[in-house]
Amino acid sequence: MSAIPLPEFCNSDTLIETLDEHEVLHGSDDTVRFHVPDDCFITCGSLAYLATWGRRTLRNGGEIQFSGAEDPCSYLSRMNLFEHLNVPYEEDFQRRDETGRFTPIRLIEGASDVEPTTNEILELVLHQFENAREFVPALEWVVYETIDNIRLHADTSVPGAVCAQYFPSKHRMNVAICDVGQGITSSLESQLEPWEGTGDAIKKALERGVTRDKEVGQGNGLPGALEIAKANEGTFRVWTNDVVYDIEDGEEKGFQKRPSVDGTGVVVRFDTTNPVHPSDTFLGQPGWTYIKDEAQRLNLEGRIKVAEDCISTGAREPAKRLRRKVQSLLPDMNRPLVLDFEDVGSASSSFLDELLGRLVDTLGQETFDQKVRLVNIPDEMVDMANVVIGQRVENDQDL
Numbered sequence: 355m356s357a358i359p360l361p362e363f364c365n366s367d368t369l370i371e372t373l374d375e376h377e378v379l380h381g382s383d384d385t386v387r388f389h390v391p392d393d394c395f396i397t398c399g400s401l402a403y404l405a406t407w408g409r410r411t412l413r414n415g416g417e418i419q420f421s422g423a424e425d426p427c428s429y430l431s432r433m434n435l436f437e438h439l440n441v442p443y444e445e446d447f448q449r450r451d452e453t454g455r456f457t458p459i460r461l462i463e464g465a466s467d468v469e470p471t472t473n474e475i476l477e478l479v480l481h482q483f484e485n486a487r488e489f490v491p492a493l494e495w496v497v498y499e500t501i502d503n504i505r506l507h508a509d510t511s512v513p514g515a516v517c518a519q520y521f522p523s524k525h526r527m528n529v530a531i532c533d534v535g536q537g538i539t540s541s542l543e544s545q546l547e548p549w550e551g552t553g554d555a556i557k558k559a560l561e562r563g564v565t566r567d568k569e570v571g572q573g574n575g576l577p578g579a580l581e582i583a584k585a586n587e588g589t590f591r592v593w594t595n596d597v598v599y600d601i602e603d604g605e606e607k608g609f610q611k612r613p614s615v616d617g618t619g620v621v622v623r624f625d626t627t628n629p630v631h632p633s634d635t636f637l638g639q640p641g642w643t644y645i646k647d648e649a650q651r652l653n654l655e656g657r658i659k660v661a662e663d664c665i666s667t668g669a670r671e672p673a674k675r676l677r678r679k680v681q682s683l684l685p686d687m688n689r690p691l692v693l694d695f696e697d698v699g700s701a702s703s704s705f706l707d708e709l710l711g712r713l714v715d716t717l718g719q720e721t722f723d724q725k726v727r728l729v730n731i732p733d734e735m736v737d738m739a740n741v742v743i744g745q746r747v748e749n750d751q752d753l
Contacts, residue, residue: 356387357389357421358376358386358387358388359372359388359389359391360372360388360389360391360422361394362394362395364395364396364397364400365397365399365400366397366400366403366530366532366593366619367612368400369403370613370615371613373407374613378411379613380616381407381410381411381414382411383411383414383415383416384416385416385418385419386416386417386418386419387419388418388419388420388422389420389421390420390421390422390423390427390430391423391426392422392423392426393423394422394423394426395426396426396429396430397528397530398519398529398621399528399591399619399621401430401435401459401515401517401530402459402515402516402517403515403530403532403619404435405435405439405459405461405515405517406510406512406513406514406532406534406617408435408439409438409461409512410511412440413512417440418441419441420441420443428445428447431443431445432447433456433459434458434459434460435459438459438461438515455478455519455520455521456478456520457471457475457516457517457518457519458517459516460515460517461514461515462504462505462513462514462516462533467501468501468502469498471497471516472494472497472498472501475493475497475516476493476494476644478520479493479527480645480648480683481675481678481679482522482675482678484678485626485629486645486679487645487682487685488629488631489624490643490645490682491632492582492586492629492631492632492635493527493529493624495578495637496529496579496622497518497529499578500531500575501514501531502575503531503575503618504531504533504535507535508533508536508541508617508618509540509541510533510534510535510536510617513533514531514532514535514617515530515531515532515533516529516530516531517529517530525627526623526624526626527623527624527626528621528622528624529621529622529623530619531619531620531621532617532618532619532620533617533618534615534617535617535618536617537594537595537615537616537617538594538618539552539555539594539595542558542559552594552595553597555594555595556594556597556599556609560576560577560592560599561577562577562636577636578632578635578636579622581635581636582630582632582637583601583604583624584601584604585604585634585635586604586625586628587603587604587625588601588603588604588623588624588625588628589602589621589622589623590620590621590622590623591619591620591621591622593615593619594615594618594619595614596611596613596614596615597609597610597611597612598612645683646686649686649687650686652683652687652691652692653688653689656689656692657692657694657729658676658679658680658691658692658693659694659696659697660695660698661695661696661697661698663675663676663679664676664705666705667698667700667701667702667705668704669702669704669705670704670707672705673705673706673707673708674709676709677708677709680693680726681713684726690725690727691726692726692727692728692729693726693727693731694729694730695728695729695730695731695735696729696730698730700735701735701738703738703741703742706735706738706739707742707743710728710742710743711742711743711745711746712746713726714746715743715746715747719747
C-alpha cells in the first residue's frame with residue numbers, strides 16, 4: 355500500500371475521510387503507512403482517534419509506519435502517538451515538562467486509568483491558568499464523566515484515547531476523548547424504537563437521565579458536558595456511526611453526515627476567559643474537586659518539592675506555573691503550604707521574583723508569612739529572594 359498523506363489540516367473530519375478514502379477506516383491486518391506533510395496541523399480530536407484506531411490495527415495484526423516532515427513528526431512523538439502505536443522514532447529534541455501546554459495521549463483501558471488521566475489534565479490547568487479555581491470544577495466534571503463513559507459503555511476490545519492542549523494566545527483549551535467500541539446507537543439499543551437512527555441515538559444520549567442501564571450510570575455525562583459547553587460559549591462535538599453533532603461558540607449547529615466509524619468521539623473546546631461553575635447548571639454544587647483533594651494531600655504530606663515540580667529554576671515560566679498552582683491551592687489549605695527547596699542547587703532572580711516576589715505582592719507580606727513556609731532554601735537564595743521581593747513591593751508602591 356502506498357503512503358497515505360495526512361491532510362494539512364488534520365482534524366477528526368478530514369482524518370476519518372482520508373482513512374475511508376484509502377479503505378482502512380475499519381481496520382487493517384496489513385502495514386498502513388502515513389506521510390506527514392510539512393505544514394500539517396494535527397488537532398486533539400484527530401490525535402485521540404488515530405491512537406485508538408491504530409491500537410485496533412495493531413490488535414488485528416497490522417503495522418503502522420510514519421514518514422515525512424520533521425516538525426510535525428516530532429510533535430506526534432512528543433504527544434506519545436508513536437509510543438502507543440509501536441512506531442520507531444529517534445527523538446532529537448528535549449521533552450518539555452508535561453505540565454506545560456498539553457497532556458499527551460493517554461490510553462483508557464479500565465477504571466484505574468480514569469482518575470489519573472483526568473488529574474493530569476487538571477494539573478495542566480493549575481499550572482497554566484491564573485483563574486484555575488474558577489475553571490477546574492466544570493472541566494473536571496466534563497473530563498471525568500466523558501472518559502468514564504469509555505469504561506462503562508463503549509464495550510471496546512482496545513483502549514480508548516484522551517489528549518488535551520492549551521492555546522494561551524487564543525484562550526482555548528481543547529480536550530478529546532475517543533474509542534472504537536460499540537458506539538452510542540448500540541449502547542442505547544434498549545432505549546430506541548426500531549426505526550430510530552444514529553441522530554436519534556445522539557439526541558437520546560444528550561437527554562438527562564437516559565442510559566442503557568441505571569446500574570452503571572445515571573445518564574448525566576454527555577448532557578452535563580453539553581450544558582457546560584453551552585454556558586461557556588465553547589465548542590462541543592460528539593460523533594458516532596455516520597453522524598456528527600456540533601455546538602460552536604455555544605450555538606447549536608446540528609447534525610452532519612460523514613463516513614461511518616466504529617465507536618464514539620467527544621471533543622470539547624473551552625473558552626478559558628469564561629469559567630462556568632457546575633452549580634450554575636443542573637449538576638449543582640460539586641461535593642469534592644481536584645483542588646480540594648490536592649490541598650488535602652498537601653495538608654497530610656506537608657510540602658511541594660520545587661525541584662520535582664519545576665523542570666528548571668533558571669527561568670520565569672516554570673516559576674509561573676508553580677505560583678499559579680500555589681495560589682489555587684492556598685484557600686483550601688488548613689495549614690501553611692511548604693515550598694521545599696531541597697535539591698535546588700541554584701535559582702535565577704527571575705525565577706525567585708516570579709514565584710516568591712509575585713506571591714508576596716499578591717498575598718501581602720503578612721498573609722504570605724502565615725500561609726507559606728520555605729524550607730531547605732540556601733542562605734544565598736534567601737538573600738536574592740529578599741532583594742527581588744523588596745524591589746517588587748517597592749515598585750508597586752511607587753505606582
